[in-house]
Amino acid sequence: MVVVKNVLCSFCGCVCDDLEVSVEDNKITGVKYACALATEKFLHSQEERNPDPLMRADGGFRKVGLEEALDKAARILAEAKYPLLYGWSNTSCEAIKVGIELTEEVGGVLDNTATVCHGVGLEAIQDVGEPTGTLGKARHRADLIIYWGCNPSQAHIRHTTRYTAFTKGLFRSQRKDRKIVVVDVRKTVTSKTADLFLQIDPGKDYELLSALRMAVRDMEFETEAVAGVPVEKIEELAEMMVSCEFGMLFFGLGLTQSSAKNENIAAAISLVRDLNLKTKFLMLPMRGHYNVTGANKVALWQTGYPFAVDFSHGYPRFNPGETSAADLLVRGEVDAALVVASDPASHMPWAAVKNLANIPVAVVDPTLTATSLLADVRIPAAFNGIEYGGTVYRMDGVALKTRKFVEPPPNCLPDVEVLENILHKVRSLKEVA
Amino acid sequence: MELLIKNGIVFDPLNGIDGQKMDIAIRDGKVVESVSSGARVIDASNLMVMPGGVDLHSHIAGSKVNAGRLMRPEDHFRDPEAKTPTTRSGVGSTVPSVFTTGYRYAKMGYTTVFEPATPMLKARHTHDELDDIPILDKACFPLFGNDVILLEYLKAGRIEEAAGYVAWMLEAVKGYAIKIVNPGGLEAWNWGGNVLGLDEEVPNFGITPREIVRSLCKISKMLNLPHPIHLHPNNLGRPGNYETTIETMDCVRDLAGEKPVIHLTHVQFEGYGGRDWLSMSSEGVEIANYVNRHGHVSIDLGQLVFGNATTMTADGPFQFQLYQLTGNKWTNSDVEVETSAGVVPYFYKRSNYVNAIQWTVGLELALAVRDPWRVFLTTDHPNAGPFTAYPKVIAWLMSRKARERVLSKIPRMARKRSNLSSLDREYSFSEIAVVTRAGTARSLGLKNKGHLGVGADADVAVYPLNPREVDPSKDYKKVRKAFGNAVWVVKEGQVVVEKGEIKTAPRGKTFWVKPDIEEDVLRLAAANLKAKFREYYTVEFDNFIIPEDALARPQVLKAG
Amino acid sequence: MKAVLITGTSIAQAQGKEHGKLSAKYKDSVAVCEMDESDMAALKIEPGQTVKVTSPYGSITVKAAKSREPRPGLVFIPVGPWANRLVGPETGGTGTPSYKGLEVEVEPAPGEKVPDLEELMAEARGGNEKW
CATH class of the missing domain: 3.40.228.10 (Dimethylsulfoxide Reductase, domain 2)
Structure with a gap:
């Protein structure tokens, strides 16, 4: 058994960094100093986890290869006129950076979950x-x-x-x-x-x-x-x-x-x-998700705006009410969505969920979410702070780096790699077009 | 890859080259004696060639810069940058996004820019942003002047241990030099107060700003750091503060060595006479006189430029005062046991006599300090104006006519309270090269920057101006235009700007300094700190340390 | 009964989601309406019985529960796909919908079923596709 010390908690905005995690045979067997919520996350992160890339097929989903799923996600984005790239608060800043580049590439809107919280x-x-x-x-x-x-x-x-x-x-x-x-x-x-x-x-x-x-x-x-x-x-x-x-x-x-x-x-x-x-x-x-602050910070330094950033004109624009995810979805203005590490189908008003359900949606997430039930393609990912390391920002803007201490399930890449892959594929598709 | 910049008119003051026509040969990112006939040739005939610009004080990255970005959407709206095949999108104006920062500096021929104020606990954020700034080489200065752990060492008179602590911190956060902002004043700001003089005691710590400055100056020397203590003194932005400024320079006079031991930054904000805003005057010449008589000091201008600015400093109480003065929006951001910071937008008006006097202070300093190797061009971006205004400042330095055009339009009271109209000096191209690259590179201890000798980093700017034909005194507008948009810029041997546009945007380096200290002293400092770290910080010791591989392209510089 | 609805996070909701959004534990933790004891008495309902909650934007059937942080006239539904049937879509130009302080009607709904997440999502898609 290995005890990993000074582990960062990837649950809430407190980002406690004094946890001790016990690992045996790539299995998390215990967590010390964590609160009840974090304990639940660490102990269950490896369970009830469908690690399969899935694509919508007649009347349900079928299991596909990772490459096929990535292709599908890229096609959804490349073919969209005004896609929404949403989520970002439960992942690393490294993934968020790729997300911003991808949004800029497809001329869509980047919004993070702060849009409905802080x-x-x-x-x-x-x-x-x-x-x-x-x-x-x-x-x-x-x-x-x-x-x-x-x-x-x-x-x-x-x-x-x-x-x-x-x-x-x-x-x-x-x-x-x-x-x-x-x-x-x-x-x-x-x-x-x-x-x-x-x-x-x-x-x-x-x-x-x-x-x-x-x-x-x-x-x-x-x-x-x-x-x-x-x-x-x-x-x-x-x-x-x-x-x-x-x-x-x-x-x-x-x-x-x-x-x-x-x-x-x-x-x-x-x-x-x-x-x-x-x-x-x-x-x-009191910021909720462990890296929602990072999602705002990275968007700020790369685009000048903390959330709801619209790239449809080629440069960053910000106008909540107009360029914010809930409004875009409720009004049915976006024609595709990439959802990363979040679950808008659980957290958006019903009017938004209905419209989200009726546009092409790709989901990148370690677990199956309500949104993945609406998705056309679902790509599994590794957990930041457990299965890969990345930069996160505590609620007060203190940046820290998480570490990997167990291997992810097969097919589950860090989302930063998933996104780099999609970006690469989108660029190829656009070149062909 | 080989490159030959042919027939340019070169200004390379560190190598005594003053407008000679010559070729610059480049191979593998360095200046070399000669290149093969297969080298790519850039025809720089009748164009001005200088080493890439080196800026030692510009707020381009980190927590408070980002706080400024958050606060200024109205500023971003008026200056968007669209994506192009070679560049990312962004926003500009006074608090540009990271990509735009890199591109705009590069277009002005600048290739190295240092971020001058980083809280240690937030250094990871600073490096995160620095990594995202394309093209430029960068570094950051951690803030020590109000650090509780350091103050406790100094209070106990344990300067050796304090030196060990500073050395450990610099290495842990990958910093470059010791920055001091309003020594002691920011600790007092924790209780809403300030300290207003070099000998006023810091509440709860029983030491004075004088002791803080002197101790850190000694520590900087003990550690053989390449750049001296970089100081924003007490009383910044207050009428009558020039006396504090001179006292502060003088308080380390006995520590003088071969090179300057103290760098006073954005001195424009520190050169005011008078008792209040009504009686305020410019005392730039007084400060310059002190600098002229004392070789242990260097300064940079913090030159004011009329128009839009975003003030941001670690000086929390100053920013609060500015908020009260202006009623503009105000952000304050304190960092646990280290420092504070504040941000307030500001618009400098030519018709406002206080702003006009401020404008004269910086120029007085630049013109009255005789040795250009100890006075550097900055606007304290974005405090006294954005870095994109440098060409304007260069024109003021090179042309009395350019200055007089402004002088004739400022309030008469401001003219009367300043010596600027009596200063005839006009900078030469060579002197401009000193205050914008050669001098700054030397002050920072960057031996391969700021010149074009064999072995130098191949950072080169080619400006669209024939210095043999243009008289900068008369044709200052041409000068301004040329410095605003280089034709070619080469960074580490790669052409990054071509025909004035960004051609490619490679990642620059981030310098950090490994202080000159014995390993066992450093280990002891680490052990001492580790034992008590939790008493001070809300993160764990091991998580606080920024390993070198956390930086995208680190470049260590060994002190000594 | 008229009440004011607050939606928000709770320990149970936060723990439930870590078991997976498709888990029974998640549904049990968020498809609930936490109420003040006096309000439950007035409606003559016991914990675990189903209630129908209706806002100007929709209605949903969830299970009643006794609030550990009660206030008469106030009901709490943890954030999730059930609560969101009631949330107001208007953001007033802020981007944030109205998650808190909604006026709702709460009524006993004996015998009615609390929908599963799959059923809710299938309804959103306008069809009956099964997972």
Whole structure:
């Protein structure tokens, strides 16, 4: 048995890098220090895995050779007028780079899953900027931590023990050195351990953020409650914010996906910006997939835009609402799709799924997904961080490199190789044409 | 492959060549004595030939540059670049995407560009982007001036151990030189504060910026690093700051050696007199006078160019101040135990007397520093203007007439508060070659760059201008045009620009420095750090280290 | 009963997907409507019984479950192909559909079947193709 140390976790945006994985005969037999979610991923990554390239045939799918599947995927892209290349958050930056080149080559749209998660936060930053910092800032300095519309106890399980409430930092050594505040529509496991919990009415985040900005500026309220929260509690939180030495606001999809969306985030940024006139305050989104941050970063440095990048004019364009995956699918504007390491059929509105189901679709993914049931061709791939190594970006933009510690099943190449192959084939097809 | 650049009018100051007509022979990426008759010939008759440009301070890659890209979609919209058979698409303007950065530098005849501010924890990101910048050779400077571990060593007076730590870090993150930004001030910024002078104590650490600068200067010398400490001093961007700037240069005077031991960067932002914005004046000449009297200092300009810019520095408190001053959008990005960073878009107006004074400061510096080997052309891209404005700056340096055209249009108050109109000097082509390639290459310790002698890297720019016919003083527009678009550019012996267009875009190298230190000292530093690494960082020691093979084309330079 | 629907991730959903999207564990973890106990009592339903949830954009049958993070009047369906039958397609120019805060009607649906993933996807394709 081999024990691999300092393994990076390829589950959520925390990208914990202290895991120990036991491997015996190319089989993962144990994982230490991982949370419940990561444990599930590592232990099941080798199971229930259909490693066959598949193509749609009468009434179902047939098993084909890898080469035939790659040819089919290339043909789908080469023949499309306006394809969507979607996913990218559960793979390596190396694969994302090839994805961008491929999208540019076929004049399609590149979009990553941030488009339906934290993309609106990025839109807000385009409007107003963002005071942020790495996770270590919260650990070493923050005496006030706010979780807003996120639930680390369910989705980022080690966040509080590695980065916030229960860590030992240079200037804060224990839980009682910090105040924890939770703002959520529901009482959550996280909120039960908080020093202050504000239960907010669904969809009223913008109102509460605006009220907090008022309270921070010592303005009077002429009402008893805002967004279902009594004014006294709002003033209490405002006082905690102003009087802390170093505050950090973490926010989740509860803020990005509810009513005002990007305007919620802009309001949160404005609040944090105001607070910097009185104390030190930073903020950070709780990014979901382990490399969704990398998908945004690579797209930014190669194209200038973080997601929803349209190459149909030959140069990068960005206009969410127009060039974003959900809108393109709902309106039926794209005529083919390549889906890499994600599952839009599980995560897009039904109207989008129906249109996706009726265009040619190629899927590259280690596992069978809902989207692969809609696909014309499905190409299996190796797991980044388990079966091959690649660069990933933690939620705070810290880049790390995953490693390979088991062999992938036969036919399962790293997706970066699958994509290079498809790119090569697309170029050949275009030359012939 | 062999190449012969024939009959060009060559400026190669490191080899004493000043406008002579000669051939440059190239084989296997290097300049050689001669080539065979089968060599490809580039007819450079009556065209100006220089070594490839070398830029020692331009923010082209990494976390804060990308933060700038995120913040500036409105900037990208006005300058898209479409894909061509030889180039990738992208966006330009002040924060260009990586491919566009490489192409646009190459088209100006630049072949080496250094990214000057990298947090160690984010160095992998920087290298990721540098790898994606085509054509250019690159490197990055890690930020040490506010590093908590270093400050603790200095507080305890353990400079030998601090040197071991710096050496280990440089090697671990594949950095090139020691960068210092607002020493001590960024640590104070962790609590929303700043330090405003060389002798103000850094909160919680009981040491002063003076001690930080002096210690790192000593360490840089101990490690025999090829480039001196690269410093952005305290009080940047504040009226009256020229005194801090001169004090900072002077604080390492006793450490002087054969070469400069301190490089002050984008000094335009550090050369202001007056007590406030109302009484602000240019003190470029004062700083130049100090530089003229002291050989231990070199500087670069950070020349301001009117128009659109994106300010981005590791100087978090400065960027916050700029946000408050302008009300523009503001990004701040702090990195756990190391540094901060900030980004604020800015538009420099010729009609604004503060901006106009800033414009004169850089030119005063360039014209009043007598030794061109110690003053280099930069715009601190994209802080005082984008690198694509270099040809404009070159024209200002070479032509009093070009300067006067601007001087006549700036507010009278700005003219009065500056010495620029009294400076008659006009740079020669040879001096331009010094401040844009030969001098910078020498300052960086790149022995095969910045010249065209036998053995040099075959990085060559051929500009569409006959320096024997054009009088740059009068025909400055021709000069500007020529430096903006080289006819041919050769990188490592390969023709990358032909007839002004990108012909091919090979991958350049990334330099990193292996400091001159005994292996057992380095091992001890590593062991000490490993033992306490988890107390400071949120990643594991082993995952922090960037192995050489993580870089696409690394090139190590052994110090000493 | 009128309620506000929130969709989102949960531990069970995240673990379920690692067993494979076609696994029973995945379906069991996401084809559920988590409700406050008082709301379940009002509807006279027990955990495990089927409910039909209808939004302005569609309806779906899922199993009722007692929420561990309850709030009266609020129901939670983990993200997945079932929840997405209810999600609003409009992004308001942001790219992000409305996943949270949708007004829905929840009613008991005794005897109705919770569709399988294969059935949902076949329906999306407009045919009855089998995997």
